Amino acid sequence: MDFDSTKILANARAAATDDLLDRVTVYRAGMEPEAVDIIEMELRRRGVTDEDIAAHGEQHHDCMRDQDGNPLMCSWCRKPAVAEGWGLHRIWGLVPAFPRLFRYCAEHRPVEHLPEPDEDHDP
Ligand SMILES: [Zn+2]
8 A cells, every 4th residue: 555645745735624624524434544644734733623623523423424324425526415315407507318316515505495684683
């Protein structure tokens, strides 16, 4: 096994903090322990505390997993999926070829109906 810590460090340096947090929490089980160490080191360098990491893990505690317990990823990005649904891909206004199962992270989950923001509250 060739483990390239330099490459992982460079990759970690370039990644968004949120992405790194996902890796050491949700995707931790699927990673090399050395890679987890490097990413945690990078997070500390950015001022992220162990408590921040624990809180992030807690936040994604109920993300979707497959039968083996592996976290499932959003269909649109690398974030952990929190919802799924059969959908027809109509984003580009094209007639879809077939329906497929999409997974969504908190960010990409389709907004069905949000309550109106309460704007007439008194200061
Ligand atoms: Zn997403």
